[in-house]
Amino acid sequence: MSDLTELYQEIILDHNKYPRNYGCLDNYTDKGEGHNPLCGDEVTVYWKLGPEDIKALSFQARGCAISQASASMMTQILKGKSVEEAQELFQLLRRHLTQECEDEEFPEELGELAALAGVRKYPARIKCATLAWHAMCDKISD
Ligand code: ZN
Secondary structure, eight states: OOHHHHHHHHHHHHHHHSOTTBSOOTTOSEEEEEEETTTTEEEEEEEEEOSSSEEEEEEEEESOHHHHHHHHHHHHHSTTOOHHHHHHHHHHHHHHHSGGGTTSOOOGGGGGGGGGGGGGGOGGGHHHHHHHHHHHHTTSOO
């Protein structure tokens, strides 16, 4: 196992063990739910949208480490982003998790999400890695 693979696994395990922004959000403006029947993952994402950006996010989830870690990292990276920026990050993440950019390195703006690169080898897990993102971004797209 390479050092990078080990580092990625540590990041995922850490977010799984100590999820960031976990729980329901006070005064959230909207929420989205996701369910991945293939793996049994369930996630609810809460967010508070201000006039210009996403003020706060939180999530509650049950399921595998990948889905929980991805949700946890998402609530960190999308805070302070505009809806448009959030959509762009999701598209970027999706492209880098699927075959499209298989051999490319994760761009810097995805930060810790690079730790999800391991799912490229397991297409069934891509749904785990994008579940929370769909739950939120499919809903705030309009
Ligand atoms: Zn899963």
